[in-house]
Amino acid sequence: MYSFNNDYSEGAHPRILQALVESNLQQEIGYGQDSFTNKAAEVLKAKMNSDEVDVHLLVGGTQTNLIAISAFLRPHEAAIAASTGHIFVHETGAIEATGHKVITVDAKHGKLTPSLVQSVLDEHTDEHMVKPKLVYISNSTEIGTIYSKSELEQLSQFCQINNLIFYMDGARLGSALCAKDNDLVLSDFPKLLDAFYIGGTKNGALMGEALVIKNDSLKADFRYHIKQKGAMLAKGRLLGIQFYELFKDDLFFELAEYANKMAERLNRALAEKGYRFLTPSSTNQVFPIFSNEKITMLQKNYQFNIWEKIDKDHSAIRLVTSWATKEAEVEAFIKEI
Amino acid sequence: MYSFNNDYSEGAHPRILQALVESNLQQEIGYGQDSFTNKAAEVLKAKMNSDEVDVHLLVGGTQTNLIAISAFLRPHEAAIAASTGHIFVHETGAIEATGHKVITVDAKHGKLTPSLVQSVLDEHTDEHMVKPKLVYISNSTEIGTIYSKSELEQLSQFCQINNLIFYMDGARLGSALCAKDNDLVLSDFPKLLDAFYIGGTKNGALMGEALVIKNDSLKADFRYHIKQKGAMLAKGRLLGIQFYELFKDDLFFELAEYANKMAERLNRALAEKGYRFLTPSSTNQVFPIFSNEKITMLQKNYQFNIWEKIDKDHSAIRLVTSWATKEAEVEAFIKEI
Amino acid sequence: MYSFNNDYSEGAHPRILQALVESNLQQEIGYGQDSFTNKAAEVLKAKMNSDEVDVHLLVGGTQTNLIAISAFLRPHEAAIAASTGHIFVHETGAIEATGHKVITVDAKHGKLTPSLVQSVLDEHTDEHMVKPKLVYISNSTEIGTIYSKSELEQLSQFCQINNLIFYMDGARLGSALCAKDNDLVLSDFPKLLDAFYIGGTKNGALMGEALVIKNDSLKADFRYHIKQKGAMLAKGRLLGIQFYELFKDDLFFELAEYANKMAERLNRALAEKGYRFLTPSSTNQVFPIFSNEKITMLQKNYQFNIWEKIDKDHSAIRLVTSWATKEAEVEAFIKEI
Amino acid sequence: MYSFNNDYSEGAHPRILQALVESNLQQEIGYGQDSFTNKAAEVLKAKMNSDEVDVHLLVGGTQTNLIAISAFLRPHEAAIAASTGHIFVHETGAIEATGHKVITVDAKHGKLTPSLVQSVLDEHTDEHMVKPKLVYISNSTEIGTIYSKSELEQLSQFCQINNLIFYMDGARLGSALCAKDNDLVLSDFPKLLDAFYIGGTKNGALMGEALVIKNDSLKADFRYHIKQKGAMLAKGRLLGIQFYELFKDDLFFELAEYANKMAERLNRALAEKGYRFLTPSSTNQVFPIFSNEKITMLQKNYQFNIWEKIDKDHSAIRLVTSWATKEAEVEAFIKEI
Structure with missing residues (x-):
């Protein structure tokens, strides 16, 4: 069989395990402030060609989505997603559990467009309804499709004009970026998005997602949210070691x-x-x-x-x-x- | 230096890493339903001499506390803790973030007693105040002390009489059980407590806490809460492998x-x-x-x-x-x- | 113009105001434990031909829905509503703000049926999705239609078989019960529903909704939830006086x-x-x-x-x-x- | 007896009831956008000598506190109160139910001072603890005492320096302002506080509290929060009529x-x-x-x-x-x- x-049926790529073994007895500060996490953040920033982003290493996708979205939104604000969106379908109401509605639209190939988002804005006109504030996309999507650079640019521009937060779930971003019809590179994302994450769990790590925050107004006090949601690893090094290994060259x-x-x-x-x-x-x-x-x-x-x-x-x-x-x-x- | x-300054005990390496390429079902997690639960049940408990493997202590307590309490119910209690002091309001107040009493050596808990009950008399419902203790406590068997028995009896949920944070339970003045064994806890966790992170694992639920009324649908709070590991095997290694003999x-x-x-x-x-x-x-x-x-x-x-x-x-x-x-x- | x-463009029916004026200087206990609230509950129970219900008088519809639904559900459970449902469309995410998802289905004439609810159950199969637990209907619906007795009976039976809470928003229940094609009477509802409310605001009161809880398992500690959500009126008499006036005869x-x-x-x-x-x-x-x-x-x-x-x-x-x-x-x- | x-043992002052009777059949827009609410806001602004405040009329004190505080704070931020504070003791965990911890200090005569608040700041130093952000006081306090102008000024300055939101619960503000040793007037408060409320329920109204928001950064979208918490009265006129009557002259x-x-x-x-x-x-x-x-x-x-x-x-x-x-x-x- x-x-x-x-x-995610197997463990981790052998090089990841080896890195864990080699660093095992080195003493490090806890909670994501260790030298490996710092090195991972540095190498990620270099790959993204951006010094202006904050990088936070988290354990899983649902965890990353719920911490980011609940930290970014005020109580009356909602996320917009395709009806196939992972946060709507397969996270056991994790976003709603933090108090926020997820508004959905049926989207061809699981991909949002400016006009689909506009249709949501059109329907939410006053304080008797939630206020749509964050656009959630996945790349690759839950059904395997990917966004082109031009599609992302259009959404990005639309979000900026409409004062919406643009957020990308990158649980399978590696696969998207290596697709033969892909025209995006890692350094495009900080230019186009307010925040996004780079998935490790589904691409060779034991576990781990790297949340990248570009928009300055979303950065403050983010570590408080990580801790409050129970996501601050005592041995944060585990995530640092893995992401450093994945990105120090092109693994x-x-x-x-x-x-x-x-x-x-x-x-x-x-x-x-x-x-x-x-x-x-x-x-x-x-x-x-x-x-x-x-x-x-x-x-x-x-x-x-x-x-x-x-x-x-x-x-x-x-x-x-x-x-x-x-x-x-x-x-x-x-x-x- | x-x-x-x-x-938690180092990685994991070498046997743990070795177990991860050996099992690495074996395909397993995700989300904590793999064969290793099953084996870990079995060996834990055997050590506790109890078939009637549910075991859930989670990543960290704050995460375990917030999932358990928010799953166990109704919206108007509160936890009682010593004022040194980890959930009150060092979890960034994680319990309150799920909607529940933590009521504290000053407790000698960080240890609750029936009379301290009674004093909280005496002050909470009607629906203008929260309803105290769960007694939270740590063993060992945040300040290194431990509960004796007789102290736990008294609290357990008190909780039963007063219809309170009795919950123990065992982030450092290993150390408590190996203290020279300890008179408790693992198999005592399912008899005395409604739920508790056995800490792995601070005792040799990369990460991981084993939540044990004894009270049948607290068991239903628990995996929904794990998922909703972002704590269901895709590669749940990681926790299973570690706990099996820690408990298959007496590591x-x-x-x-x-x-x-x-x-x-x-x-x-x-x-x-x-x-x-x-x-x-x-x-x-x-x-x-x-x-x-x-x-x-x-x-x-x-x-x-x-x-x-x-x-x-x-x-x-x-x-x-x-x-x-x-x-x-x-x-x-x-x-x- | x-x-x-x-x-709700005018104040209250003159008899309501008169009752407020007449009782004005009588001293009463606060927070809904006054003699008028008791009398209102008694007269409502008599009209419903049921001694087994609990009656709580609340200020408005959104408030009643959010308190009832958040009190009834555990964190991972969700409500099911027609896509026209008031809780989904026009309550600014009030239910989600208490942590619960509202799942919707497109429903002809705004009315749920067993097969529509079944389709939701079919799609929610494991802990990666919320657990549908409460069926929310409105009678009359948001688009003016009403449920027949047989339709309610079918839904009621379906809910019982599937262990679902059956809840009715009766913001415009008066109008529904007086519709020429209606075949329901007030005393039917405690037999068919777990909980529902009788709307006063839209039928002659200054404000006020009477929440009726029939299911014993939903009754405990309900006043705590009212207080916690800021809905316990200091002068609870205001609601008691109004509902007594509306129901002491057939106003x-x-x-x-x-x-x-x-x-x-x-x-x-x-x-x-x-x-x-x-x-x-x-x-x-x-x-x-x-x-x-x-x-x-x-x-x-x-x-x-x-x-x-x-x-x-x-x-x-x-x-x-x-x-x-x-x-x-x-x-x-x-x-x- | x-x-x-x-x-709040009686109804309302007779002039309030008379105003309700006189305006009863006048058609008005719902949800607090009626002409009476506008007039009430205008007259309150005039009394406060401030055009820069937003005024929102709400039903009760707990409701006002929970809406304001949950709207003002981000998820990881906490309120600071005297241990006698109403939000800590007598609101059934309403603030915690919105996700926020209430930190308390023992305060002589129920009154906070800069040094008491400083002691809280000193203890909350990193992301493992909540972030103290809002200072909650009551005037008059829960035990009948009042703040002097100089005491408020000191707290106000302290809050500004430390980037804290300064909020006053004025459930009994009328009585405070009319105390023989009081040296504050209504127009002082918008200068000293970020937000506060003027209590009607305990001073002659059927029900009603006027929330005043001075700090511009706290004003945006506030009506969404009112609606989401179930506090937007369909017949908002009821509150407008009462506050206009209370303040159009000096009732x-x-x-x-x-x-x-x-x-x-x-x-x-x-x-x-x-x-x-x-x-x-x-x-x-x-x-x-x-x-x-x-x-x-x-x-x-x-x-x-x-x-x-x-x-x-x-x-x-x-x-x-x-x-x-x-x-x-x-x-x-x-x-x-």
């Missing part, structure tokens, strides 16, 4: 590229055999549509998510690849279909 | 015993030299009182917290030992005073 | 009947002239569709809400009648169209 | 002066008979100390609160007077002691 369930991108290559292999083979897809994806999530019969057959040897019912005889499944995906298993899977 | 600042207790031994060495040497202590401690935190002059001298070679001003010429400092404390450094420190 | 904007129903009669007059006249309606309504809200030209013309002499754009040339407006609506103004309005 | 329990001050006169009568008579007092009070709350025997005797004909046990034979009681207190009852009470 081999799993294409997700990109982060190498791993994402490999994951995409495996996905591309699946994509091509499936397309060649005439299968359709739920969404076009150039990242590490692939959503082919199979007959239920075929799915049952595949489940004998493979684990994967059944994503969406298409009709009574067909469903889309989700295949996820990662830095740890074995090429031989991909080939075996292809053979089986 | 050597640090006695805390018990957890060996590490705590060693930490206590180092503290005892400091305690004895300081007492012999005539120094007084802020509190009596048989655990891994020692609070000697030094002249300010002596403190300045010691700071040249050692890091430690200045805990409390005693008079204009003296302060109590905190020395913390751990599984990783080097015996040679303890001896050197003793020599220096 | 005459306003059909809403049913409440007389006022609603009059409001409906005025709406029916508008309905009939508009239908006779061939106008269409956004929704069929037998209550005190009427939603005729006019050309934009006609609307502009009517706005010269009348105030009303423009409810929804129908096409580029037409919109639905909302006309609301009340106990205070002047028959002559209704006739004049009809003449003008 | 006559009650000195509180200053508000006349009523407070009368209440104080009645209290002064009690004060003097009790002092003459040699009774001691818990606190010195020149406002409408008097705290004489009686033997338990005497208290039992007085309870035959009078209602009042037993405030605090002094020793095993004596307790302090609280006698509260108001605009509605009958002089004859005061004389009768005096005769009885």
